[in-house]
Structure formats: C-alpha cells, structure tokens
Amino acid sequence: xxxxxxxxxxxxxxxxxxxDKNFKDKAGSGFVVVKFTSEWQEKDLDEGLFKxxxxxxxxxxxxxxxSDVKKICKKLRIRNYxxxxxxxxGSKKEVWKADMGGEIDISIGDIKSAIDxxxxxxxx
Numbered sequence: 001x002x003x004x005x006x007x008x009x010x011x012x013x014x015x016x017x018x019x020d021k022n023f024k025d026k027a028g029s030g031f032v033v034v035k036f037t038s039e040w041q042e043k044d045l046d047e048g049l050f051k052x053x054x055x056x057x058x059x060x061x062x063x064x065x066x067s068d069v070k071k072i073c074k075k076l077r078i079r080n081y082x083x084x085x086x087x088x089x090g091s092k093k094e095v096w097k098a099d100m101g102g103e104i105d106i107s108i109g110d111i112k113s114a115i116d117x118x119x120x121x122x123x124x
Contacts, residue, residue, distance in 0.1 A: 017065075017068060018034075018062055018063065018064040018065075018068060018069060019068045019069060020068070020069050020070065020071045020072055023064065023069055023072050024090060026062055027062070027087040027090055028087075028089065028090035029089060029090070030058050030059070030060070030088070030089065031056075031057055031058060031059035031060070031086065031087070031088055031115055031118075032059070032060055032061075032062060032086075032087045032088075033050065033053055033059055033060070033061045033062075033084060033085070033086055033087075033111060034061075034062050034063075034064050034084065034085045034086075034087065035050065035061060035062070035063045035064070035082060035084055036064050036066060036069070036073060036076075036078050036081060036082060036083045036084070036085065037063055037064070037065055037066065037081055037082050038065065038066040038067070038081035038082075039065070039066075039067070040081075041081035041082055041098075041102055042101070042102040043082070043098075043101075043102035043103060044082065045082045045084070045104065048108075049106070049107070049108055049111075052108035053108055053111045053112065053115075056111075056112055056115060057115050057116075057119065059111075059115060066078075066081060076092065076095055077097075078095070078097060079097075080097055080098040080099060080100060080102065081098055081102065082098055082102070082104060083095065083096060083097045083098050083104065084096045084104065084106060084111070086111065086114050086115065086118075088115075088118050093114060093117075093118050094114040096110070
C-alpha cells in the first residue's frame, strides 16, 4: 500500500512543472528526491534508480529543469547536470552532484541510506 501511494504521488508530480516559485511547496512534505536536469546535459540518469527509490519511506521523485529553478540551483551550487538532492519536510539533507563529464556516482542504496540516516536522527 505504501508503495502504491508513493507511486501515485510520483506520477502526479511528473505533470506539474517545478519552478523557483513552487519549489518549496513541491519539496516541502516528507521525503522528496529532486532530479535536477538541463536541456544541454550530456548524460541522463538511469530511471531504474528512481523507480527503486519511489515509495521508499513514502519518498516521491520530482524533476526540476535548471532553466526553471535557477535560484534553487544557485543556492545548492549545482553547476553540472544531472544532479540529485534529497529533501525532508522542505529541508535539504543531501546533494549528489555530477562531475564535469556528467557522471554521478550514486546508487539506489545510497539514496535509501541517506533516507535511513534522516530517520535515525529523529530517534535521539
């Protein structure tokens, strides 16, 4: 059931464009994995990466195009694309940036581990 809710939320976020103005609302509730992309990036991310994370601890995935979220990219210092960021209740928790060649060294386990780390902080 949890997975189904995450999948529904994931699919609903794909239709709405993410901008600087609505970014806070889009990333403001629960776990949100943001995929920062650009029209001129050389490499694409493996979609299997996001399918493996969508729904984990109710995480949702959103895509933000660099031309639509210029202020957010500047604040996070994202200059290479694609890059990924993890937010929890609107607060940035982790950012994985691509190298100059557009490669990003990340796995499903890395994102899930970052989510687990955030959850373990709430215990103490």
